[in-house]
Amino acid sequence: MCCIAGGGPAGLMLGYLLARAGIGVLVLEKHADFLRDFRGDTVHPSTLETMHEVGILEELLQQPHQRVAKVRGRIGETAMVLNDMTRLSTRCKFMALMPQWNFLNFLAEKARRYPTFGLKMQTEVKDLIEEQDRIVGVRADGPGGHIEVRADLVVAADGRSSVLRERAGLIADEIGAPGDVLWMRLSKRNDDPEFFVYANHGKVLVLLDRGEYWQCGITIAKGSATEIQAKGIGGLHGGILENAPFLRDRVAEIRDWNDVKLLTVMVDRLRRWYRPGLLCIGDAAHAMHPIGGVGVNLAIQDAVAAANMIAGPLANGTLCTNHLAKIQRRREFPTKLTQKVQAMMRRQIAGGADDSGARIVPWPMRLLESTSLPRRMRTRFMSLGIRPEHVKTPDVWKGKSTRDSLSAVLETD
Numbered sequence: 318m319c320c321i322a323g324g325g326p327a328g329l330m331l332g333y334l335l336a337r338a339g340i341g342v343l344v345l346e347k348h349a350d351f352l353r354d355f356r357g358d359t360v361h362p363s364t365l366e367t368m369h370e371v372g373i374l375e376e377l378l379q380q381p382h383q384r385v386a387k388v389r390g391r392i393g394e395t396a397m398v399l400n401d402m403t404r405l406s407t408r409c410k411f412m413a414l415m416p417q418w419n420f421l422n423f424l425a426e427k428a429r430r431y432p433t434f435g436l437k438m439q440t441e442v443k444d445l446i447e448e449q450d451r452i453v454g455v456r457a458d459g460p461g462g463h464i465e466v467r468a469d470l471v472v473a474a475d476g477r478s479s480v481l482r483e484r485a486g487l488i489a490d491e492i493g494a495p496g497d498v499l500w501m502r503l504s505k506r507n508d509d510p511e512f513f514v515y516a517n518h519g520k521v522l523v524l525l526d527r528g529e530y531w532q533c534g535i536t537i538a539k540g541s542a543t544e545i546q547a548k549g550i551g552g553l554h555g556g557i558l559e560n561a562p563f564l565r566d567r568v569a570e571i572r573d574w575n576d577v578k579l580l581t582v583m584v585d586r587l588r589r590w591y592r593p594g595l596l597c598i599g600d601a602a603h604a605m606h607p608i609g610g611v612g613v614n615l616a617i618q619d620a621v622a623a624a625n626m627i628a629g630p631l632a633n634g635t636l637c638t639n640h641l642a643k644i645q646r647r648r649e650f651p652t653k654l655t656q657k658v659q660a661m662m663r664r665q666i667a668g669g670a671d672d673s674g675a676r677i678v679p680w681p682m683r684l685l686e687s688t689s690l691p692r693r694m695r696t697r698f699m700s701l702g703i704r705p706e707h708v709k710t711p712d713v714w715k716g717k718s719t720r721d722s723l724s725a726v727l728e729t730d
């Protein structure tokens with residue numbers, strides 16, 4: 318049996334895949350629901366491809382969402398396409414903007430179809446149970462009081478402030494995050510420009526199309542939120558308008574700081590993602606910078622890689638620490654490289670100011686624009702990620718495959 322702490326994208330996807338493969342799995346989620354405003358709403362082509370591989374893509378796309386095939390930006394005064402997904406070789410040549418609660422509710426509902434899947438909401442994991450240097454379960458508080466869950470494997474998918482990784486004594490290296498992000502919403506009009514990313518006057522403004530409104534994120538200097546707040550909401554309005562003057566007629570919809578949510582950006586990575594009996598995945602193993610909106614997608618890729626590696630050994634009782642080490646080896650490289658590329662993109666998008674303080678397009682960005690190969694590489698990076706994973710675990714409930722077939726699941730390295 319596998320016990321997963323955290324019902325975010327990583328935990329629910331892993332839970333779904335294991336239950337689909339006939340493994341007993343219990344997901345413990347501390348919140349009562351999946352309602353999260355201003356959370357990762359970008360479902361990239363790589364995640365949509367995974368949904369296709371498990372046969373639930375069409376149903377997922379029946380959930381409310383917007384499709385973005387080209388991510389457009391205005392860097393300084395220059396308009397450009399930052400990510401053109403129209404030529405991808407994947408089934409979906411677009412990214413879906415879907416509220417995370419719809420996505421997570423959908424995954425949970427699909428997982429619940431399988432008899433070996435369990436999900437306990439309002440259940441907060443507090444500690445690990447350790448015996449002879451091995452993690453053998455967790456302690457948690459739920460609506461009915463304190464519980465203890467014993468498991469062959471505990472997975473920490475409890476996000477970037479992971480309690481479990483801290484309890485396990487795993488060490489994270491801070492990669493550094495120079496800024497924070499303020500999130501808010503503004504109404505959307507039919508004749509609004511379709512730019513997605515604006516970079517000007519030292520700030521980056523992201524506008525995510527949520528149908529009737531824009532979900533807006535604006536970068537600020539690290540730790541400067543209190544100082545900005547002290548200057549009053551007018552300063553924030555000004556920062557938005559410097560980048561997107563067309564919002565002048567409605568910027569006052571952001572009335573006060575209650576309409577604004579601060580995301581403290583963290584970028585880190587665990588040195589070791591596992592201990593005997595414990596594996597960390599998703600943000601619990603590596604918090605990502607929001608640039609490119611790849612956090613959800615990396616979490617899903619971790620879950621797929623983990624399921625591919627552990628489903629067979631969990632089914633036949635041969636799971637050992639070596640399997641967990643293999644998962645880290647497989648996913649560490651894409652994570653490291655993604656964090657490096659994110660840092661490079663951050664510097665390029667925010668870099669280069671002319672005398673008026675307006676941003677000009679830095680030369681590497683212009684180079685990327687002018688040659689099709691780097692542009693293709695950038696599209697692959699942002700849409701599919703590095704080393705996209707493919708689902709190798711069977712759906713044992715379909716009747717064709719049996720539990721025994723799990724031992725034949727290919728282990729990839």
Ligand SMILES: Cc1cc2nc3c(=O)[nH]c(=O)nc-3n(C[C@H](O)[C@H](O)[C@H](O)COP(=O)(O)OP(=O)(O)OC[C@H]3O[C@@H](n4cnc5c(N)ncnc54)[C@H](O)[C@@H]3O)c2cc1C
Nearest residue numbers: 323325326327347357358442475476599600610611612613
């Ligand atoms: C404001 C904001 C905006 C973002 N925007 C984007 C975006 O547009 N695109 C994108 O791809 N990424 C975005 N991200 C990042 C993205 O949300 C994360 O990278 C992604 O959700 C990671 O998935 P996860 O499952 O690893 O962790 P999380 O999504 O953090 O899920 C962890 C889950 O564990 C639960 N939990 C925590 N502690 C416990 C505990 N002790 N016991 C039980 N449950 C627990 C939490 O309630 C949560 O449900 C954003 C993040 C933030 C904060």
